[in-house]
Amino acid sequence: MAHAAAAVAEENLGRPLPIRFSRIERFEGQPRTFFIESGIIALADSIETDGQEQPIKVTTKPGEPGAFILIDGERRLRAFGLIFERTGKEPIIDAFVEVVKDLKQHFRKSTLANLHREDLSPLDEAAAYHRLREDGETIEDLMRLRGKSRTYVENYLKLNxxxxxxxxxxxxxxxxxxxxxxxxxxxxxxxxxxxxxxxxxxxxxxxxxxxxxxxxxxxxxxxxxxxxxxxxxxxxxxxSDDYNVFTSFLGRARTTAGRMLNDLDIDDLYLHRNDDEQDRKNDTITINAIISVLEKLRDKINEKQ
Known part of the structure; x- marks a missing residue:
């Protein structure tokens, strides 16, 4: 069966296949862990409106026919996951199926694809270097791979x-x-x-x-x-440091709350929630708790007036 799945993958190289969301697993060796949530939401909105523009890349999962492991396209996969949460309907995803001989090659494909992304976070880059080092890459290999100095690579390895x-x-x-x-x-x-x-x-x-x-x-x-x-x-x-921290907190709280009050469309904020009524209740409870803490803080400040 595993050979049959591999044969199907080879036959379909070059054109995407429709695959159910639940049949695609995230690669455990994927070094990328941080994604901008607002970007995922915007991508999900775009896919819902205009459809999927670019297929993801997967490979067949050994020993489990019909199952796949993600190689490239985690932002898109996460966006489809969000769409699944919103609609309750399992999405069908266009995916290129590639043949991968071993996990090291699989990880290398995933890592190399991510290392050249402009939006890759520093920690994900650091984790990628660490995994490549574990797989036998030298500092010089990483320097050539990324076109970076020795100091840069060593600093990021320490960052991990x-x-x-x-x-x-x-x-x-x-x-x-x-x-x-x-x-x-x-x-x-x-x-x-x-x-x-x-x-x-x-x-x-x-x-x-x-x-x-x-x-x-x-x-x-x-x-x-x-x-x-x-x-x-x-x-x-x-x-004096503590006071600076305190006044900085007050300033940020006032600015952030004011910006949200003026810029957010509250009804639109809850529009795509699965249970907007319960979410509104929960958020109201949280806001009331914050107000209660701030009132106690205010009372302490006014005690000696």
Whole structure:
């Protein structure tokens, strides 16, 4: 049966086949994990309106006739998943079926396809380098593959050692003012040893909270790591820093809430939800909880007036 599936794949190379969404699996070795949610939503809207313009690429799954593993086109697959959630109807996806001899070749195809995407996140690029290194690629191979310097490749390999909790701070779906930058992250992994994951996380969080620049982040790393004479666990923040964080939070909250109030069409926001009535209730409960916390915060501020 596996040979028959491979034969079908070979016969249909060069033209796409219609495949059910549920028959396509994400490749576990896929290094790409971060996708811009707004982009997936926009792509799903486009597919629903104009249809699928570009087929995805899959390979047959060994030992399971009629099942396929994704090689290229995860954004499109995720968009079809969103359409499935919206409509409750399983989509049919156009896909090119390629013959893959082994998993290493499979991973290499997936990795090479993703490495040349402009929207590839730094962490996904770092994970790709790490996997290629595990498969025997040298630093020089990666340099040639990407046309990058040794320092660039080595920095990104170090970036992959960032603790998962710190990696989430680099998620491109986070707002810019709550996101750890690539430069900050690289400075952290170069300045704080992998054996101190908690310290890496603490510094990453503090750099964001205090809205630190490159020079300030490096100074924080030096103080926290003890390289400037301070003990590694010492407190670097001052009361004035906490106040700056507090006023920055208030400013962001006011600006963001105002922008949403003025720019969002609330009815359109819930239009494509499966249960818009329940979602409205849940969101109202959340907003009321936020208001309650803010009121308590306001009362504490006014206690000594």
């Amino acid at each position: 050692t960032l603790p998962d909790k710190a990696k989430t701070l680099m998620d491109p779906n986070r707002s810019k003012d709550t996101q750890l930058t690539v430069t900050q992250a690289i400075d952290i992994v170069r300045g704080i040893p992998e054996s101190a994951p908690d310290l890496r996380i603490t510094v990453a969080q503090e750099a964001i909270e205090r809205n630190l620049g490159v020079v300030e982040t490096r100074a924080l790393i030096e103080h926290r790591s003890g390289s400037s004479g301070y003990r590694a666990g010492g407190r670097f923040r001052k009361p």
